[in-house]
Amino acid sequence: MNGAALLEIRNLRVRIEGQEILKGITLTVRAGEVHSIMGPNGSGKSTLAQVLAGREVYEIVEGEVLYEGEDLLRMSPEERARRGIFLAFQYPVEIPGVSNLYFLKAAMNAVRKYRGLPELDAMEFLALARERAKLVELDESLLQRAVNDGFSGGEKKRNEIFQMALLEPRLAILDETDSGLDIDALRVVAQGINALRHPDRAIVLITHYQRLLNYVTPDVVHVLYDGRIVKSGGKELALELEEKGYGWIAEEAIGSART
Amino acid sequence: MATPTNIIEELVNREYRYGFVTPVEEELLPPGLNEEIIRMISAKKNEPEWLLEWRLRAYRYWAKLVEEGAEPRWANVTYPPIDYQAIRYYAAPKRRPKSLDEIDPEIRRTYERLGIPLEEQERLAGVAVDAVFDSISVATTFRQKLAELGIIFCSFSEAVQEHPELVRKWLGSVVPYTDNFFAALNSAVFSDGSFVYVPPGVRCPMELSTYFRINASQTGQFERTLIIADEGAYVSYLEGCTAPMRDENQLHAAVVELIALDNATIKYSTVQNWYPGDREGRGGIYNFVTKRGKCLGRNSKISWTQVEVGSAITWKYPSCILIGDNSVGEFYSVAVTNHYQQADTGTKMIHIGKNTRSTIISKGISAGHGQNTYRGMVKIMKGAIGARNYSQCDSLLLGDKCGAHTFPYIEVHEPTAQLEHEATTSKISEEQLFYCRQRGLSAEDAVSMIVNGFCKEVLRELPMEFAVEAQKLLGISLEGSVG
Ligand SMILES: Nc1ncnc2c1ncn2[C@@H]1O[C@H](COP(=O)(O)OP(=O)(O)OP(=O)(O)O)[C@@H](O)[C@H]1O
Ligand SMILES: [Mg+2]
Numbered sequence: 022m023n024g025a026a027l028l029e030i031r032n033l034r035v036r037i038e039g040q041e042i043l044k045g046i047t048l049t050v051r052a053g054e055v056h057s058i059m060g061p062n063g064s065g066k067s068t069l070a071q072v073l074a075g076r077e078v079y080e081i082v083e084g085e086v087l088y089e090g091e092d093l094l095r096m097s098p099e100e101r102a103r104r105g106i107f108l109a110f111q112y113p114v115e116i117p118g119v120s121n122l123y124f125l126k127a128a129m130n131a132v133r134k135y136r137g138l139p140e141l142d143a144m145e146f147l148a149l150a151r152e153r154a155k156l157v158e159l160d161e162s163l164l165q166r167a168v169n170d171g172f173s174g175g176e177k178k179r180n181e182i183f184q185m186a187l188l189e190p191r192l193a194i195l196d197e198t199d200s201g202l203d204i205d206a207l208r209v210v211a212q213g214i215n216a217l218r219h220p221d222r223a224i225v226l227i228t229h230y231q232r233l234l235n236y237v238t239p240d241v242v243h244v245l246y247d248g249r250i251v252k253s254g255g256k257e258l259a260l261e262l263e264e265k266g267y268g269w270i271a272e273e274a275i276g277s278a279r280t
Numbered sequence: 281m282a283t284p285t286n287i288i289e290e291l292v293n294r295e296y297r298y299g300f301v302t303p304v305e306e307e308l309l310p311p312g313l314n315e316e317i318i319r320m321i322s323a324k325k326n327e328p329e330w331l332l333e334w335r336l337r338a339y340r341y342w343a344k345l346v347e348e349g350a351e352p353r354w355a356n357v358t359y360p361p362i363d364y365q366a367i368r369y370y371a372a373p374k375r376r377p378k379s380l381d382e383i384d385p386e387i388r389r390t391y392e393r394l395g396i397p398l399e400e401q402e403r404l405a406g407v408a409v410d411a412v413f414d415s416i417s418v419a420t421t422f423r424q425k426l427a428e429l430g431i432i433f434c435s436f437s438e439a440v441q442e443h444p445e446l447v448r449k450w451l452g453s454v455v456p457y458t459d460n461f462f463a464a465l466n467s468a469v470f471s472d473g474s475f476v477y478v479p480p481g482v483r484c485p486m487e488l489s490t491y492f493r494i495n496a497s498q499t500g501q502f503e504r505t506l507i508i509a510d511e512g513a514y515v516s517y518l519e520g521c522t523a524p525m526r527d528e529n530q531l532h533a534a535v536v537e538l539i540a541l542d543n544a545t546i547k548y549s550t551v552q553n554w555y556p557g558d559r560e561g562r563g564g565i566y567n568f569v570t571k572r573g574k575c576l577g578r579n580s581k582i583s584w585t586q587v588e589v590g591s592a593i594t595w596k597y598p599s600c601i602l603i604g605d606n607s608v609g610e611f612y613s614v615a616v617t618n619h620y621q622q623a624d625t626g627t628k629m630i631h632i633g634k635n636t637r638s639t640i641i642s643k644g645i646s647a648g649h650g651q652n653t654y655r656g657m658v659k660i661m662k663g664a665i666g667a668r669n670y671s672q673c674d675s676l677l678l679g680d681k682c683g684a685h686t687f688p689y690i691e692v693h694e695p696t697a698q699l700e701h702e703a704t705t706s707k708i709s710e711e712q713l714f715y716c717r718q719r720g721l722s723a724e725d726a727v728s729m730i731v732n733g734f735c736k737e738v739l740r741e742l743p744m745e746f747a748v749e750a751q752k753l754l755g756i757s758l759e760g761s762v763g
Contacts, residue, residue, distance in 0.1 A: 074714075074718050075714075075717070075718070076714055077714075078710065097717070098714060098717035098718055099717045099718075099720055099721060099722055099723075101718075102717065102718050102719055102720040103720045107718075108718050110715065110718075113715070114709075114711045114712050114714075114715035115712075116712055116715070116716070116729075116730060116733065117706075117733065117734070118730070118732075118733025118734050118735075118736050119729055119730060119732075119733035120733075123729075124716075124719070124729065125719070127721055127725065127729060128716075128719035128720045128721055129720075131719075131720040131721050131722070131725070132720040135720070167733070184719065188719070188720070
């Protein structure tokens with residue numbers, strides 16, 4: 022499955038409010054791959070996801086990121102989105118008063134316009150939205166409601182996957198989309214992810230649990246610890262982590278830093 | 281860094297699009313106000329004696345208020361004292377058209393640039409327009425068609441000539457000249473405006489619309505609008521306003537009176553986009569307006585919808601006096617203040633009849649250094665059995681240098697009344713903007729979408745063509761207009 026490098030992160034160091042959170046991340050994601058990033062709370066997983074999506078509150082201290090061979094860090098968040106980067110938020114944001122459908126139609130057409138495709142009219146979009154809502158078993162009434170406004174935790178997560186299914190990104194980064202889901206929802210989310218898998222696309226799954234990986238088999242599992250990727254391996258690594266926790270990895274990491 | 285604040289700043293720093301001046305020759309009265317000026321205005325309009333007398337009584341009342349230093353100061357706005365002797369109270373294009381074809385081409389072009397077609401054939405579908413340029417009305421479209429239904433839609437001056445009995449009966453019956461300082465001033469010097477009468481049982485088949493344009497400098501605009509819906513009649517009316525960009529502040533002090541008889545409905549919508557002044561707060565219109573409707577008849581209804589995006593200072597409270605049993609008053613408002621704009625706006629709902637109901641939905645949006653105040657009163661008089669009111673006042677802040685204030689006054693003299701009041705204040709957060717941008721929307725579109733979502737309950741009350749217009753305007757006033 023080794024396609025072209027879609028995302029190349031080189032020695033990325035990131036600071037917020039004077040504190041260094043990412044301390045030199047190097048990672049290459051190729052088209053067709055699924056990567057999983059695991060790591061204890063506060064290790065910097067969301068920070069990495071948000072920096073890749075263009076959140077401007079973070080300060081890039083050093084390093085570079087190439088997306089499709091181009092300098093990602095110089096692109097605005099909307100340009101990244103239009104070029105196919107999608108972030109499923111760990112905490113999806115509520116936008117009162119703006120209907121989900123209206124919001125997504127505007128988003129979809131902004132993306133299509135950027136790619137030189139004709140905009141979808143209301144009817145075309147509605148048909149597509151219904152089809153994708155079915156795919157992720159999203160209750161249709163949620164389409165009419167304001168974006169994430171008053172949604173339950175699980176509904177918010179499902180809505181993120183629904184958006185992903187609509188926007189068909191080239192690089193999808195899912196930040197703990199599997200947290201707080203019941204078994205059925207987990208299966209649906211996995212279904213959404215698997216439906217997106219394609220030799221031209223890549224998926225980065227940030228997760229704490231091995232259970233999602235039962236449904237979506239990752240090509241690589243990385244452990245992020247205190248702002249560094251301290252270990253990478255195959256899908257067995259996830260099982261090992263679940264069994265033994267992060268302590269042993271921390272020791273290994275410290276050990277290797279000493280030598 | 282694209283915080284909401286600097287995005288708003290960018291948006292807001294776009295130019296006011298209606299700020300041009302039309303080069304037409306105008307007939308001007310000298311600045312200043314005295315009985316002589318009032319007699320001149322009245323004479324120019326060939327008014328009957330009773331109207332001149334009424335103006336003079338209003339003037340004397342106003343002059344007394346000036347002497348007593350009784351210009352109102354209670355609104356949450358600040359401005360230097362106005363020199364009423366420096367204002368010109370009458371300006372009118374010299375060429376007076378007899379028909380639509382004779383309109384000065386410059387004025388016609390002005391309205392075209394403003395997007396207001398005066399040509400009946402290229403009309404907005406189903407909208408009749410009365411266009412008021414400085415002090416006089418220059419064109420009223422669709423008169424003939426409306427006349428066939430018995431609907432009178434003409435300039436106020438024409439109504440005085442052609443329907444004096446109606447004007448005399450209703451003028452000042454809702455807003456007497458003693459009502460307040462600016463109403464007194466308006467009553468003394470009003471120059472033109474629109475007049476509507478819809479006869480019993482007639483449903484007006486098109487939107488009636490007045491477009492107000494201030495053109496001349498140093499000139500105040502004091503129009504007067506009077507709308508009467510007779511028993512069982514229905515009318516929807518819309519006003520729009522723009523003015524050139526000037527460093528001076530210009531005064532606009534209008535009075536609007538609405539009367540709804542038994543089973544009649546009046547829907548009055550405003551899209552106010554007077555010049556708001558520049559980024560530093562220089563210039564702009566002082567919009568000091570008195571608007572009030574009387575639900576005189578049983579089951580009558582008056583509904584105010586306003587989208588206030590312009591003016592340096594807005595000071596207005598479209599109100600309803602609910603006299604008839606089961607009558608309904610509504611107030612839907614969006615007020616935007618940006619840069620150094622100030623708005624103190626809201627409504628009064630006075631419940632007198634039984635089972636009267638009122639709804640107040642107010643959406644205030646503040647950006648830049650804007651100050652936005654909602655001031656509203658709900659008064660339930662003794663005997664207004666079963667009266668109900670629902671009020672909702674929401675404020676949205678864009679940035680941290682602006683302000684939102686809410687002053688709801690409630691007075692209840694009837695124990696069976698039911699009142700509900702809700703208020704919220706929110707901000708467009710950096711997270712919201714980032715979320716939208718992550719989905720591919722530009723920051724401008726994101727702000728515009730959130731603002732429009734915030735205002736939705738009000739915008740949907742506007743007639744359709746204007747809802748689209750108003751959405752754009754919101755985008756424009758914050759990004760230039762809400763697109
Ligand atoms: N705006 C901020 N201001 C200060 N510190 C921050 C800010 N955002 C993140 N941090 C800190 O950065 C560190 C990494 O946070 P991040 O959210 O990336 O962790 P995470 O790996 O996603 O954790 P979790 O598994 O709990 O989601 C944390 O210590 C957090 O407190
Ligand atoms: Mg996280």
